[in-house]
Amino acid sequence: MRSIPRAASLAAAALLCAACSSELAAPIGRRDDSPPARGGTITVASFVGLRSLDPAVAFDEGADPIQRLLFARLVRLSRDGRFEGELAESFETSADGRHLRFRLRPGARFHDGAPVTAADVKRSLERALHKRTPCPAPSFYDRIEGFEAFHSGATHELTGIRIESDSVVRFDLSQPDATFLAVLTLPMAAPVCASGGSSYEPSFSSRPCGAGPFKLRQWDDHEGLTLGRHDGYAEPGRVWLDSVRWLLEVPLTTQRFRFERGDLDLLHDLSVADGAAFRRDPRWRGQGEWTVPRMTKGLFMNSRMAPFDRLEVRRAVAAAIDRDSLARLRGGCVVPADRVIPPGVLGHDPDFPGQRFDPQLALDSMRRAGLPFDPATGLGGWPDTIDYVAPADSFDLQFAEVAQQQLARIGIRLRLKAMAWPAYLARISRAGQARIGAAGWTADFDDPSDFFEPLFASKSIQDEDSQNYAFYSNPELDALLERGRAELDPLRRRAIYRKAEEIVRDEAPWALAYGYRRFEVWQGYVRGYRPHPHAQLDVGFLWLDRRDSRGSARSPAWNGNVLASLLPRRGAP
């Protein structure tokens, strides 16, 4: 009778295998070109939750795509990387770069029906930058005249925002700032209804009111959000959907189950294995696409701690990382990177020759650093083992294992220290605490300065909370970055950041290694959607063609299950 537990184990294993080897369902709906048609509801889901919907305080991955539906901004980025007006009908920058004037579109209305005026633009930004508002990034706007006085509470008005008429607003900057349009694309600068008040009030998050293409109908912490079309949106005729359902904190497996059953129309959070399955399946060809990476990852080397205080050691490390080998990991989600600015951010220069894998150059650099290493005997190199810190349960840790093997070939021996994310962040941003470790940066806004200034400028070095994890200081780079932020001419600006890329490549405070992208899939009846290079999950302007569709998104809790059909439904006739 001993065979019974074994039989039970085998039965369970068979069950598990059956679950794992299941085939994908076919896409729902016909794939053809059809003209935009009004109506329908799209249902999407996020793995992450939502802390707040108040644009003044919520600045995270979960809130961003929803806020772009709720709150129209003065300007936004087009697919080809140009700034275009959303609420602004037109905008201009003065020759000296210190004054920006925006003319608002006539007819743009808030969700409460009130027209969007220049005074609303001023009030809303003052609200976000108010002393009492826990805005996570007010310093993005610190070049508006009078910012410090207003933000510290010394004055009641942000003098740098001037109302020229009901429909014209002007921003006066204390210094020219080439990043200013980019930071105006962030939801925290979006105008909010008068009910938002002139300073932060926590309850606004539960009844957010803006001028975006959709307005909030319902928000349950546990069931997600429902948004309805806003007919007073600044660009009438661009919005086709009646509503958007957004489920929150849905595990990846459940998202896939829902998507295959037709309960989700678009799948953004795919596991690596599921992404590969969709790409392999010929029925799903044309129904999925990669997003464009907006992050740069790699490893930092603390330039104030041995052995990375030696330039040649840093260069050796940068040359020892085989970036192409990373592309084989994670089913194509990892994209090799050799420069600071990722492809999804303005200023990315595809022709720039970045850091490259060159084992011989790496060994030569170690020799020049006085640490010759013999790969045949394994002797030489840096004598001690160095702790490499990385966040646990992340791809950073997998990359760390790769780096550990590759750096061992040039005589740098690493011991991996996996830490919880907050502890890791505290460790690498404290002076003298971490010699080498995982590093990464995701675009806050679309500008090269968003990467270079926090990561490599001397002014970002602090004993605590340093964002310059390499504690790297270079007066030439500092001067370049100052010029870059103020330079308005695109060509000259491009040359400045190309030079900055060269300095980082050659001085190697980081070994730049990879970016990360996702694979998104959508049902056959979803039209007009492709991943936006500068905004994730940009679902506001697509349309649905449900001719011949055998299913569509249903109520999130019910999914058309058998038991559901037997039980009474609220609102059912």
Place this chain on the structure above:
Amino acid sequence: MIRRAALRLLSSLVVVWLVLTTTFLIHHALPSDPARAVAGPQARPADVDRIRQRLGLDRSLATQYVAFFRRLVHFGPSQLAPKDPDHGSCSPLGRVHLDLGMSFQKRKPVAKLIAERLPRTALLAVAAVSLQVLVGAAAGILAATRRGKLLDHGVIGLTLLGVSTPTFISGLLLQYWLAYRWKLLPLDGWGRTTAEHAACLVLPALTLGVFGASYYARFVRDEMLVQLQQDYVRTARAKGLQPWRILVLHALRNAVMPLVTVVGMDLGALLGGAIVTEKLFRWPGLGALSVDAVIERDGPVVMGIVLVTTLTVIASNLLVDLLYAAIDPRLRSRQALSSR
């Protein structure tokens, strides 16, 4: 009796204070910054500083500690004015206010967050424990009465599998077959109506139930086997009592005594939240809230959940003591003697 109750209450208060103090100290000793967690990993240091000041995290540890306990239970107006700056995070019970502070991340009163979620966690805990006890005890009794037979081996094998399978595997399998393939149940969520809540409850309760029932079945089987060999059972048999009476009224009654302790402890633990199961099935209870709070360094929420969990464990222990007294006549007579 009153003295015993007073001592019990006092010792419970000391336990609560000790647990809260330890949590407070551990939370502050962690090498990470709650203000950074609020502002985001890429927030500029100046912005993080402002958030730190706003949250009161720039004050000394002692000041924060005293402020927490001073605010925890205090007196205030019985009716709160809207947007009252001094009592915005309070839950008033008449003039007595419970104040667990505002969540750093969700920017809502912690007491309100917990009050929303505790009933859902309690529902899941009670459903899961009921399932565990009913299925586990029945399987254990059956196995004990058929010792060495096919049924016994079958129960042992299945319970071994149930105990060895982590909930994130059993939950996923149940979800795959019952919800995705056979469409019998909702995949996850909480629902909006009572019927929906009930349907959504089945899978998470079943997931927790599989594990617990397996454990209880083995536990009851072993206890029953011990009891069935006792002299009083032999005497009962010799007296010609019906087998089911011997089994249920005599052996089982003694066998469940240790089970009551285990059930009480399990119930207390489940009331603190079943983290994996709640996350997997998007069950909006305390487990999901607590794991998020710990990851995001949301101190007030962590303290609030620890307080609730401590109180539920204390309450379930008290319940176990009362049940013991109800089940075991020896305890009742001992208590009667000591109170004389």
